Amino acid sequence: MAGVFKNVFGGASPSPGAAKVDDDFADFSGVPDPSPSPLSATGSSAGPATVSSGVPYTKWYRVWERTTPSDFIQEAFVLPFILVIIAFHFWGMRKNRSKARAWATTHGPVLQNEFAVVGFGGIRESGQSELVEPDKILKQKTAQDYRSYATGRQNVAFLDVSISLVKRYNPIVFFMDHILSLFFESFPPPVERVEATAYAFDGREKEIVPVPGGDTSQLKVPNSTYDGFVWAIVHKNRMRTFRHDRYDASLTFTKDHPKLPNWVTVMTESAEITDKLLSPELIKAIEQAGDDFEYLIVTDQPAEKPKKIEETAPKKRVQLCTRVPSSATGYSSTLPLFSLFLRLPDTLVANAHFRPEVMRKVRNTREEEIRRIRKSSEEEKAEERRLQAEKLKKEERDRLLRSMSAEEQRKFLEREKEREQRKAMKKVTVKA
Numbered sequence: 001m002a003g004v005f006k007n008v009f010g011g012a013s014p015s016p017g018a019a020k021v022d023d024d025f026a027d028f029s030g031v032p033d034p035s036p037s038p039l040s041a042t043g044s045s046a047g048p049a050t051v052s053s054g055v056p057y058t059k060w061y062r063v064w065e066r067t068t069p070s071d072f073i074q075e076a077f078v079l080p081f082i083l084v085i086i087a088f089h090f091w092g093m094r095k096n097r098s099k100a101r102a103w104a105t106t107h108g109p110v111l112q113n114e115f116a117v118v119g120f121g122g123i124r125e126s127g128q129s130e131l132v133e134p135d136k137i138l139k140q141k142t143a144q145d146y147r148s149y150a151t152g153r154q155n156v157a158f159l160d161v162s163i164s165l166v167k168r169y170n171p172i173v174f175f176m177d178h179i180l181s182l183f184f185e186s187f188p189p190p191v192e193r194v195e196a197t198a199y200a201f202d203g204r205e206k207e208i209v210p211v212p213g214g215d216t217s218q219l220k221v222p223n224s225t226y227d228g229f230v231w232a233i234v235h236k237n238r239m240r241t242f243r244h245d246r247y248d249a250s251l252t253f254t255k256d257h258p259k260l261p262n263w264v265t266v267m268t269e270s271a272e273i274t275d276k277l278l279s280p281e282l283i284k285a286i287e288q289a290g291d292d293f294e295y296l297i298v299t300d301q302p303a304e305k306p307k308k309i310e311e312t313a314p315k316k317r318v319q320l321c322t323r324v325p326s327s328a329t330g331y332s333s334t335l336p337l338f339s340l341f342l343r344l345p346d347t348l349v350a351n352a353h354f355r356p357e358v359m360r361k362v363r364n365t366r367e368e369e370i371r372r373i374r375k376s377s378e379e380e381k382a383e384e385r386r387l388q389a390e391k392l393k394k395e396e397r398d399r400l401l402r403s404m405s406a407e408e409q410r411k412f413l414e415r416e417k418e419r420e421q422r423k424a425m426k427k428v429t430v431k432a
Helices: 002-008 023-028 069-114 171-183 236-245 271-277 280-292 328-332 335-351 356-402 406-431
Strands: 138-140 145-153 156-164 193-200 231-235 253-255 264-268 293-299 317-323
Touching (some): 069 138, 069 145, 069 171, 069 328, 231 236, 231 280, 236 264, 271 335, 280 293, 293 335, 356 406
Antiparallel strands (some): 145 156, 156 193, 193 317, 231 293, 253 264, 293 317
16 A cells, blocks of 8 residues: 555655556656647647647637527527618718708809808809819718808808708607607607898897908998898798797797788787888788798897897898708799898898888887897896805804804704794784
8 A cells, every 4th residue: 555655645656566556546647747748730739749730629719619699599580670770870971961951052153153152162253153072062960960161241241051851860859859849749840941041240240240451441341231120921830939049039929911822920029120121022922932941030039038138239131041952953942032041131131121100110120029028137146146145144154153152052943933922923013
């Protein structure tokens, strides 16, 4: 037995006459070889040491041996939906871009005839007559919002155009918007619109137009001022939300006009304003636009209700809102109205000068709104002063309590409670 242990723990080999090694210790009968056994091509350490690769054989690296098509059943159901969403996204992006380019292609020549700078490509060279490329007219703000810009025209400081399209890039949102609008009135159906806003100079050319050298004394411009008022022509389907959403529209009264189609109405501050601005060309253009027309407004008041008196400062502008047609050929009905809209500031400068009685009524409305804002502002300031006084009073009370002993604090709180009770009794007596 001793020979066995010697053999196991690296002792001398047993003599020929020693006892036979137990089979359980046969693997340990010899001295271990410190050098590693080479791997064969089949992954076994036995046999000749022929290595064909540095990576041992294993099924983990051979996916086709450890998997079957049945392992990808869930992926097979999910992958088609992912592909549909991706395809819908690219289709929607391309469709919205195509609609925006169609507007730019149709209205680009009209804008170029009226303005010196159209789009975002810079100032055209002198004598250049080529049309501006649609991609330079537009700038993509989001996947469904596009913007355009124009400037360099008499009586108009600049023109902003906003194109709002449907969210076609997201199939879930796209279908939910259409489905919810069928069952809930609080979810209006998605509508694609083009809203253009022309901001008037109103006699401030020397303040806005940059002059080489900064010398504005030599700048001679015609008088571009006109009286400030609010006047609008609105489609009746949009009339309720238009008055509710816009502060300037709330200053007007609504009245149908016999010369206009029965599906539109006039919002004005005076009937004399309507008589001067409602021309036969404008009536014809609105009739031709049909249901694609939503509203045309001339205003000098903010669209959102002002909270400060400074926000009531007049900012004269003209806005036109139309719907985006289903195809590019549909712009033929709204293009005459858009052309007339671009020239409307010239009409305002020439004709929008009214009798003192009319403007006195308009100013009275403005002054009444200013008085309401001032009263509301004074009430807010008074409330802030009251809260500040209560805060100071509470801090003084806490300071006094901290400087008192326990008995003094008890007496102080009792006196305070008695005063509050007497005040409550007086209020009950006065109400009775």
